[in-house]
Amino acid sequence: MKNWLDKTILSPMKRRNFMKWGSLVGGAAVASAGLPLKSVAKTASADTKKTETKTTWSACMVNCGSRCALRVHTTDGVITQVESDNRGDDKTFGQHQIRACLRGRSIKHRVYNPDRLKYPMKRIGERGEGRFERISWDEALDLLADKMKHIIDAYGNDSIFFTYGTGTQGYRTDGQHALHRLMNMLGGYLNYYGNYSWGQIQFALPFTYGDIKAAANGSYTSEIEKAELLVMFGYNPAETRMSGGGEIYEHSLAVRKRGVRTIIIDPRYTDTMLGKEDEWIPIRPGTDAALVEGIAHVLITEKLVDQAFLDQYCQGYDAKTLPDSAPENGHYKAHILGQGPDGIEKTPEWASRLTSIPAQKIIQLAREIGSAKPAYIVQGTGIQRQANGEQTSRSIVMLPILTGNIGLPGTHTGDMPANYGYPVPVLPTGTNPVKASIPFFGWTDAIVRAHEMTNKTDGIQGVERLETPIKMLISYAGNMLINQHSDINRTKEILRDDSLCELTVVIDNHMTPSARFADLLLPDVTTLENTEVSSDGYASGSVGAVVPLVPAIKPMYECRSAYDMCAGLAERFGIREQFTEGRTHEEWVEHLYAGARAKDSKLPSLEQLRKDGPYTVLAPEDGRVALQDFRDDPVKHALGTPSGKIEIYSTKLEKIAKEWTLPEGDVITPLPQYVTTWESHLDPLTEKYPLQLVGFHTKGRVHSTYHNIPELREAVMDGVWMNPVDAKARGIKSGDQVRIWNDRGETRVLAKVTPRIMPGVMALGEGAWYKPDRKGVDHGGSFNVLTTQRPTPLSKGNPQHTNLVEIAKV
Ligand SMILES: Nc1nc2c(c(=O)[nH]1)N[C@H]1C(S)=C(S)[C@@H](COP(=O)(O)OP(=O)(O)OC[C@H]3O[C@@H](n4cnc5c(=O)[nH]c(N)nc54)[C@H](O)[C@@H]3O)O[C@H]1N2
Ligand SMILES: Nc1nc2c(c(=O)[nH]1)N[C@H]1C(S)=C(S)[C@@H](COP(=O)(O)OP(=O)(O)OC[C@H]3O[C@@H](n4cnc5c(=O)[nH]c(N)nc54)[C@H](O)[C@@H]3O)O[C@H]1N2
Ligand code: SF4
Numbered sequence: 001m002k003n004w005l006d007k008t009i010l011s012p013m014k015r016r017n018f019m020k021w022g023s024l025v026g027g028a029a030v031a032s033a034g035l036p037l038k039s040v041a042k043t044a045s046a047d048t049k050k051t052e053t054k055t056t057w058s059a060c061m062v063n064c065g066s067r068c069a070l071r072v073h074t075t076d077g078v079i080t081q082v083e084s085d086n087r088g089d090d091k092t093f094g095q096h097q098i099r100a101c102l103r104g105r106s107i108k109h110r111v112y113n114p115d116r117l118k119y120p121m122k123r124i125g126e127r128g129e130g131r132f133e134r135i136s137w138d139e140a141l142d143l144l145a146d147k148m149k150h151i152i153d154a155y156g157n158d159s160i161f162f163t164y165g166t167g168t169q170g171y172r173t174d175g176q177h178a179l180h181r182l183m184n185m186l187g188g189y190l191n192y193y194g195n196y197s198w199g200q201i202q203f204a205l206p207f208t209y210g211d212i213k214a215a216a217n218g219s220y221t222s223e224i225e226k227a228e229l230l231v232m233f234g235y236n237p238a239e240t241r242m243s244g245g246g247e248i249y250e251h252s253l254a255v256r257k258r259g260v261r262t263i264i265i266d267p268r269y270t271d272t273m274l275g276k277e278d279e280w281i282p283i284r285p286g287t288d289a290a291l292v293e294g295i296a297h298v299l300i301t302e303k304l305v306d307q308a309f310l311d312q313y314c315q316g317y318d319a320k321t322l323p324d325s326a327p328e329n330g331h332y333k334a335h336i337l338g339q340g341p342d343g344i345e346k347t348p349e350w351a352s353r354l355t356s357i358p359a360q361k362i363i364q365l366a367r368e369i370g371s372a373k374p375a376y377i378v379q380g381t382g383i384q385r386q387a388n389g390e391q392t393s394r395s396i397v398m399l400p401i402l403t404g405n406i407g408l409p410g411t412h413t414g415d416m417p418a419n420y421g422y423p424v425p426v427l428p429t430g431t432n433p434v435k436a437s438i439p440f441f442g443w444t445d446a447i448v449r450a451h452e453m454t455n456k457t458d459g460i461q462g463v464e465r466l467e468t469p470i471k472m473l474i475s476y477a478g479n480m481l482i483n484q485h486s487d488i489n490r491t492k493e494i495l496r497d498d499s500l501c502e503l504t505v506v507i508d509n510h511m512t513p514s515a516r517f518a519d520l521l522l523p524d525v526t527t528l529e530n531t532e533v534s535s536d537g538y539a540s541g542s543v544g545a546v547v548p549l550v551p552a553i554k555p556m557y558e559c560r561s562a563y564d565m566c567a568g569l570a571e572r573f574g575i576r577e578q579f580t581e582g583r584t585h586e587e588w589v590e591h592l593y594a595g596a597r598a599k600d601s602k603l604p605s606l607e608q609l610r611k612d613g614p615y616t617v618l619a620p621e622d623g624r625v626a627l628q629d630f631r632d633d634p635v636k637h638a639l640g641t642p643s644g645k646i647e648i649y650s651t652k653l654e655k656i657a658k659e660w661t662l663p664e665g666d667v668i669t670p671l672p673q674y675v676t677t678w679e680s681h682l683d684p685l686t687e688k689y690p691l692q693l694v695g696f697h698t699k700g701r702v703h704s705t706y707h708n709i710p711e712l713r714e715a716v717m718d719g720v721w722m723n724p725v726d727a728k729a730r731g732i733k734s735g736d737q738v739r740i741w742n743d744r745g746e747t748r749v750l751a752k753v754t755p756r757i758m759p760g761v762m763a764l765g766e767g768a769w770y771k772p773d774r775k776g777v778d779h780g781g782s783f784n785v786l787t788t789q790r791p792t793p794l795s796k797g798n799p800q801h802t803n804l805v806e807i808a809k810v
């Protein structure tokens with residue numbers, strides 16, 4: 001059994017069947033999208049004798065960081081309307097309505113969508129061509145079990161990999177938990193660590209602060225209202241934390257009620273500003289670390305640093321606390337004052353040349369940051385999705401450290417903010433017998449060059465080197481296979497060769513660009529057809545919640561939950577009983593919730609929860625300020641760093657920098673400092689591609705989810721942001737079709753000419769669906785035809801916001 005096209009597996013292409021299926025899709029598409037509800041009812045549910053209306057609770061489970069509850073109205077088994085949480089009076093915080101955004105409210109169109117996957121299907125023709133044949137569930141599961149047995153026998157469990165997928169982030173019993181549980185029982189799978197969201201910052205900051213447990217190194221956004229000054233680096237909650245329960249609500253309350261002075265540093269004038277900011281400081285992408293160093297210069301020379309704090313709590317600020325292993329003058333102060341190894345004084349003028357921020361502005365900013373007590377300094381995650389992401393994240397946290405704005409009310413560590421999450425229990429997944437772990441971003445490399453990948457070259461963890469290449473990919477609730485991973489054209493080449501990765505399985509609701517690259521396509525139920533008890537998400541500020549999901553409608557077509565798919569697969573491996581422990585999915589939900597209630601007597605009964613809607617809990621007052629215990633007693637509550645202190649100079653990084661083999665141009669430094677990288681504004685490549693292109697997460701979608709909803713496409717028109725100066729130089733006007741390209745690919749999109757972006761920098765919302773023409777030019781505005789798979793130096797993560805491009809009118 002060599003590959004998918006092996007004759008023993010694949011029946012000859014049945015053209016007539018394919019056509020028949022094709023017209024069926026078309027028919028159903030019209031029915032669900034266009035016809036009156038009665039006809040949809042017939043398609044969706046056969047037994048509709050008397051009119052029955054009901055309202056059930058469900059939730060939007062996509063990965064925006066929140067998890068808004070939804071009230072779903074149905075008539076005769078057909079969804080008629082979806083509304084937001086309408087309880088509460090908005091007078092008391094915690095009693096307020098946690099309102100869903102425009103996306104969650106349009107979820108009905110994601111359920112009744114022409115792209116819906118209806119039946120299991122197997123690929124016919126070349127991988128990626130998008131031609132499939134309908135098969136039965138029995139055939140699909142038999143085929144999958146056979147292929148998996150072969151792959152495990154021939155290559156081992158470490159050749160099976162789950163690509164990152166966040167379409168059902170909130171599930172506790174279904175989805176990836178069920179899949180991981182099954183795979184662990186079958187001998188495991190290749191692990192990954194980190195994630196596309198904050199892979200760089202999460203890897204980098206423990207060198208400074210010690211191990212991060214979830215977001216425990218941050219203070220809650222509820223602390224903002226106690227601050228005198230709020231400084232936000234590339235933090236855009238108005239678009240990326242839109243839920244009424246989350247960070248944006250707390251941020252807005254603080255600014256509205258307390259008028260906290262707010263400075264926002266971002267190349268774009270974001271929706272978070274829109275008149276709420278006191279100052280917008282546009283910055284050249286990838287240069288925030290240089291800005292920090294320019295500010296540090298002023299803080300040091302004007303004696304605005306908190307010397308007592310630095311002496312007592314930190315390692316490596318000056319000679320007094322520099323560890324023995326460090327070179328002489330290897331400390332931060334020397335580095336800033338030009339007495340370190342590079343001999344460059346990091347003056348505001350020096351920083352100005354790199355950042356495009358006037359030196360006078362940098363001086364003013366430094367004086368403000370140096371004198372405001374307390375100051376809440378925070379960063380988003382767009383900044384670290386860059387080639388020097390780890391260096392930048394570590395640098396930004398120097399501002400609260402230098403000024404002693406740590407561990408006190410109204411302060412924050414400079415990390416992303418912390419959030420409270422009610423600990424809703426998860427289906428036990430067991431442990432993975434496979435020890436090897438790759439960085440989340442390294443899977444395409446692990447298909448083609450696994451034998452070269454080691455712990456010192458490619459961030460392999462758990463083992464010294466990879467034994468075997470990836471031979472099977474399972475994409476559950478992700479569009480990573482094509483759309484969301486970098487460099488689509490490279491990925492396509494790799495996936496098209498099915499002698500490399502022999503099996504691709506996609507479990508989704510829709511025929512996405514990734515689904516087209518499946519060998520086996522398995523249709524999942526949507527959130528509104530599923531049963532769950534979820535937590536509130538990871539970006540809900542100080543509000544925690546337990547959110548019930550009750551099926552509003554029956555599973556459509558032949559869709560099945562991942563739990564049921566796994567149970568069917570377990571049966572084929574002879575371990576059904578072990579997998580289910582005799583429980584259905586519904587019974588697991590009940591069982592786990594009963595466990596939660598045994599620990600917290602305040603939780604309502606499941607029946608009551610499902611009737612009344614989410615159960616809300618506020619974060620305890622204690623513990624809202626990060627590192628408060630460390631500030632109170634730095635000995636008793638020493639940090640998890642080797643010295644137990646805040647490591648400005650990191651001895652661990654000093655070691656890594658010596659031991660790892662890095663590609664030409666990559667730099668890791670024990671001090672948090674600015675480094676120039678490939679595809680920065682200083683790269684000679686700017687002669688060919690003079691414009692920097694950054695991405696952002698748009699309010700029109702969550703990544704690629706909700707992209708295929710025409711109403712949303714109309715409400716939030718995709719377009720590449722460009723400054724009038726750059727547009728004029730290229731004869732481009734707002735609304736023009738433009739091509740954006742570099743050596744990796746080309747995409748077509750509309751131009752949005754606006755002073756809301758600084759000159760020389762372009763910005764495009766990520767997540768639009770890849771739509772190539774015959775020559776491979778993308779007409780969908782899909783960002784990742786332009787991004788690179790070259791990883792960042794330290795975490796080996798995704799530098800998806802570091803791109804040089806050129807733009808022209810089509
Ligand atoms: N260029 C660029 N690329 C990026 C980023 C960037 O900033 N720039 N951001 C990165 C980040 S931070 C992230 S988190 C990733 C996100 O990347 P992904 O995790 O791939 O997220 P989505 O694109 O939303 O894909 C989720 C998929 O889940 C499916 N889905 C939704 N509901 C269900 C369900 O109930 N069941 C099943 N089975 N499937 C379902 C959707 O149809 C969709 O195909 O993208 C990364 N990619
Ligand atoms: N509506 C919506 N909400 C989402 C998501 C979504 O897709 N849609 N995705 C969710 C997920 S998984 C994640 S990880 C988060 C990510 O949410 P964010 O952390 O907000 O990430 P981004 O939108 O990538 O970038 C934030 C800002 O950083 C700016 N930026 C880029 N480069 C630089 C730089 O070098 N310096 C500075 N100072 N600023 C820079 C961008 O212009 C942008 O305004 O959002 C979550 N929320
Ligand atoms: S996308 Fe996020 S903010 Fe919008 S409804 Fe869904 S969970 Fe809520």
Ligand SMILES: [Mo]
Binds near residue numbers: 063196197198
């Ligand atoms: Mo993310």
